[in-house]
Amino acid sequence: MAELERDRVREHLAGNTPPTLDDSARAHYRARIAAQLKARNAVLVAHYYTDPEIQALAEATGGCVADSLEMARFGKDHPATTLIVAGVRFMGETAKILSPEKRVLMPTLEATCSLDIGCPADAFSDFCDQQPDRTVVVYANTSAAVKARADWVVTSSIAVELIDHLDRQGEKILWAPDRHLGNYVRERTGADVLCWDGECIVHDEFKAQGILDLKALHPEAAVLVHPESPASVVEIADVVGSTSQLIVAAQKLDNPSFIVATDRGIFYKMQQLMPGKTFMAAPTAGNGATCRSCANCPWMAMNGLENTLAVLEDANGCGQEIHVDAAIAARALVPLDRMLEFGAELKRR
Structure with missing residues (x-):
């Protein structure tokens, strides 16, 4: 955007x-x-x-x-x-x-969501038609109509595991809509992943240098990053994961403080579970900005x-x-059920 x-x-x-x-x-x-x-x-x-x-x-x-x-x-x-x-x-x-x-x-x-807005169903369907040999995997942050065009729906909490599973079966992936998360799973799995060009307006704004500057002031802090963030931010993270995975990481790590690169709404649960720890919002702007971290989804x-x-x-x-239109819902239910079944299987492992 x-x-x-x-x-x-x-x-x-x-x-x-x-x-x-x-x-x-x-x-x-x-x-x-x-x-x-x-x-x-x-x-x-x-x-x-x-x-x-x-x-x-x-x-x-x-x-x-x-x-x-x-x-x-x-x-x-x-x-x-x-x-x-x-x-x-x-x-x-x-x-x-x-x-x-x-x-x-x-x-x-x-x-709504910038990822949803940035991936219109008709344009996405045309994109898929141009790559008929690829398995279509869409992020949950998409419309029902986009999900209906997909083979799989996925959330960030199981994205790496699912793409690794498909890659081991020899499948090439068409990924939408978040390019940062798509690039992240490609790097983690080595899979052949072709990404739609979309991004989250919150996570896309995190700045690696700003986080490094904050880390210099708080060397004891661990850096927690959502994989919708740019690669330069992911590279300096101590932990990369979904919202639930970042919460678990904050509980398990011994660090007394954390720099968190995701929407600051997550601080409620983190502070509830870990009242003795300190959580700092990762910077999204330069030193001259009136808002050093605007990490809050307006929707x-x-x-x-x-x-x-x-x-x-x-x-x-x-x-x-x-x-939701009945025909679209019926088609979207197939990849959604696959997601839930795959997620349940991961829990059983």
């Missing part, structure tokens, strides 16, 4: 960020949301990158805070008839495809207490219900 377009996206979305609430208002919304979840046989499923207030509420009401793979598993297996998905739109679509009998609502359908930030309550209290879901 071009720099000018990124600036326009952030400027547009700044006006859609939920307002800051005082303690009394937050308590009021939390109580009403909890009551509505119970009354409507609904469960709140939230991503690690959402506001800490939303994550805490999901936990307190028996919901789930996780990466996109665990969110998909949880929503599919939970007995609730309504899923409230706090994240971005592709997560809601995935939940609906896996649980077509359930109602899937989101605090706002405007919450994830659109999930707030007010719009979560609104979607629950309105019988029609305020127009924020996820619908």
Whole structure:
């Protein structure tokens, strides 16, 4: 995504960020949301990158805070008839495809993803047609229509293992949409991987030199990096992994502090699990910038207490219900099921 377009996206979305609430208002919304979840046989499923207030509420009401793979598993297996998905739109679509009998609502359908936006279904389908001998593997951060064109769907938590598995079977890979993650799995596996040219507007902004400068001030800190980051950032990491893998790494390592190159929403879970450790956001800008680290997805930030309550209290879901065309859903379910089965097999090993 071009720099000018990124600036326009952030400027547009700044006006859609939920307002800051005082303690009394937050308590009021939390109580009403909890009551509505119970009354409507609904469960709140939230991503690690959402506001800490939303994550805490999901936990307190028996919901789930996780990466996109665990969110998909949880929503599919939970007995609730309504899923409230706090994240971005592709997560809601995935939940609906896996649980077509359930109602899937989101605090706002405007919450999307730069990787999704940057990989239009028609253009991607043409790209695939030009490479008919390749196995199509798409990242979870894509639309239902793009998933429907794929052979496999994958998340960052199992990307290396899946590509290694396919490579050992002699398959050549067409990967979309994140080129940084695609390049990372190529380097790790040695597989023949052809990448679509896409990136996450958050992770693409991390700067290796800025991290090295911060590391010089905090030599005891370990560097944790999400593989959607540029190769120069991945190269200086102590640990590279998905959101859930970075959380586990922070628990296992003895370091007292960490420089974290992913969305700062993850700090809620890290600080919850490791209150005695220090977590620092990896820099995304130079010394002269007003924001040294702007590592916060503007779309994830659109999930707030007010719009979560609104979607629950309105019988029609305020127009924020996820619908997926039946034919597209049926095709997308095939690679999604493959992903879940492969992930389950990895857990059993």
